[in-house]
Amino acid sequence: MKIMIIGAGQVGRHLSRKFSAEGQDVVLIDRNETRLRRLERELNILAVHGSGASVKVLEDAGIDNTDLFIAVTDSDEVNLVACLLSKKYNVKKRVARVRNEDYLSTDAPLNEKALGIDMLISPDRAMTDEIMQLITVSEAFDTAEFADGQVVLVGYVIHENNPCAGLPLPKLKQLKGSYRYVVAAIIRNDTTIIPGGYDSIEVGDKVYLMVRKQDIAEVENMFNLASKAPELVFIIGGGTIGFYVAKRLEALGINVRLVEEDADHCEYLTENLENTLVLNFDGLEANVLMEEGIEKADLIIAVTDSDAINILASLLAKHHGAKKCITKINRHDFIPLLGKLGIDVALSPREVAADMILRYVRRGAILSVTTILGSDAEVVELKVPNRPKFKDAPLKSLNFPRGAIVGAIVRDSQVFIPSGETTLQPDDNLIVFFTKDAIHHVEAFFEH
């Protein structure tokens, strides 16, 4: 597949890296030449210098035989114009990143349909959705929904008081109720393990479980994790993300304190929010935080524009008693540090957006993909091809590739959490976890 990406910012870079690693033809266009040269040296892509909204640049870069056109520069206008330009050529799919809310709602006069763009994506919106999903599962540091939300991937940190710590997986299976989930991935010391029969769970591991939504409470119970919706939430930063998260939390009846540094902007926020308490300070003043009851907070969400403020505000709040934090991070480089610092969940809007684009693009045989933030594991939904090999075959006899595991099976809109005895049927949708190295084996397994 030939893919043209406009804009070598974080989203563009992330996408280029992913696609080129898979062996796709990637052409990356940007106006910053030094940045391009560095990427060209790092990745196996063609880097073209110029504006993505220029006909000449696009033609020189070979837009005529491009399958997928992704415009993710910092400017909405450039992205939209580039996508509109690409309509004059033989491009199969178009994706544009936009910030302006005017294009995003379904009743907007210039929405996806009117513009003729297959997908409009806003990192802030994607980020809001992601945060909201995390809030509903309180102990998890990561969640992702599959099969229309029937099954959920949840990530938990294993603490010392966890009864499952130190247990090998076969022992874990003997514990009551364990058929209700699959241990999909374990992250230990920055390495990702797709567990086989003999791995065990250790203290300090990050464990990803595949669970049916209605079973989450029971599984959390088993792992000695209590799940309940938060009562008091602090949000640091009243930008787009902070505003929309506050608005949606309000609607759920959750008590929200929104901290914003800019006094004028606070006016705007109070005008547009109902029950949220808007506080005017920078989020780093400990005594104000304590006066406002930070020790009772179930969650702090730090979403200002500055990574440093987000990290420090989260740590400060946790130090003074907040139970959990969700921290927005722009620079990918910091993510490995955060676990050690005590940040529970780190989210990068651009990576969240890039993952949404990846998920959208790979709809097809591979239905959707999520990357587990900061690890090597990926998740895809795959359709079982209609071939005799797969009919009535129990999973354990199929020789499923190493480094990959089936997390759930969706059949006729029913979801199963599989075990070794579970049999496959053609047209089942499988939710498969795999490490990056195993992707080709997984593809080959279903093709042959």
Add this chain to the structure above:
Amino acid sequence: MRTGGVLNILGKLLLLLSIFLLTPIPFSYYYQDGMVTVFLLSSILGALAGGALVCSFYPETDLGYRDGFAVVVFSWLGLAFLGALPFYFSGSMDSFVDCLFESMSGFTTTGSTILPEVEVLPKSVLFWRALTHWLGGMGIIVLTLAILPLLGIGGMQLFQAEMPGPTKDRLAPRIQDTARILWKVYVLFTVTEIFLLMLGEVSFFDAVCHAFATLATGGFSTHTTSVGFFNSVYIESIVIFFMFMAGINFSLHYQGLRGRLSSYWQNEEFRFYLFLTTFSIFIIVIANLIYKTYGSFGETLRTGFFQVTSILTTTGFGTADFDQWPPVCKVLLVSLMFVGGCAGSTGGGIKHVRLLLFFKYARLQLRNLVHPQAVGTIKLGKIKVPREVLISILGFFALYVAFFFLATLMVTALGVDIVTGSTAVVATLNNIGPGLNLVGPAQNYGHLPALAKVVLTFCMLAGRLELYTVAVLLTPDYWALARKPVLRWKLLHAKEPAPK
């Protein structure tokens, strides 16, 4: 530097070359020259060495920018050693240094030989000599990228370290596809030349060997008197044409083959190349006419055309002994040796584009002396040349002078006279072949001291890989970053056996 990963790739390349070492065997059968065991033995030795490296070291997929240099230099050294084995086992050359010189001269498309007479060699060995040219011409690593997926992610770095020229054209988003395109064009030209030579009643064997040597701008011939042996205007014109083509950027050929013939003329480097070729031919023909080197005008024109393209493209085929030409011609030819082909061609030397930019830079400096406030940019065609490229070219010249000076000093220190020594360095550093005086077109490199041959062998490698790639390995900084290689068996023992 990831030492283990580099050695693993070296092993894979040796395995690949062992396969190529089998290709002269059909020729050996056909001509009954008894070299079958020689090639079989070399191939097995290569496979063993390559296999041992691959088995000992884990492949590392995350090879970085820096590792490209080591991979390319070690691969070329490894290939030259392996390629020298058939020469050694066949008994056609006395010492291993000679064999290594000949093999390196082949792979780097230099074409300098230590043999006074080449006809005495078995046919299959002659074919191997030509094949080393052909493999080295477009680059063995570019070939590997094109046909095997084994080099993986580090491909771009390797490509950059091996392809000549200050900037690289990407013809396709994926480097593997770019490599494939270049090799396709290369093969197409080679086949065409073989066909055209055979039309001129050259035997299939000679046609293949000469086509290999022409397109790679190598210069090894199957005859002591080189292309002069055929004594045919038709054959010389074919060879001249293809030498000229081989000196052009192969990306331009790709554009040309796709029907965009105008892209040749639009390319400023090509125009400069064309200008320099015609200009030099003109001067040499005039000089030879004035000094009455040849009896007839036709003869003068013919040798002038042939020698200028042969030297300028760094091929080094001969139809005339230019050592007997008037001094002005010799000086001009030696100057042309430095210029070489275009960037992205199979030719060696400094490359036209570097020289062109160098002159443009000098002109800009002159203009700035007159207009101190003027803002100046250097453009190639219609595109501005980034500052880093210009600075890297200046650095390249400095290195070039340093290499030339040091190598000449070493060779003359071993008792070789000035003209022979300096032109031998020029001819090897620029991958041409013949120099002047005792290494002139009618002579060979056999009589030089062994140590001088080693120095010249190094010059060929440094020249083919455009100095930077080799020079960077000579800096202590580079090695300070080297990692200890991890042996496979150590890893096996470190891991506990999986429980049953």
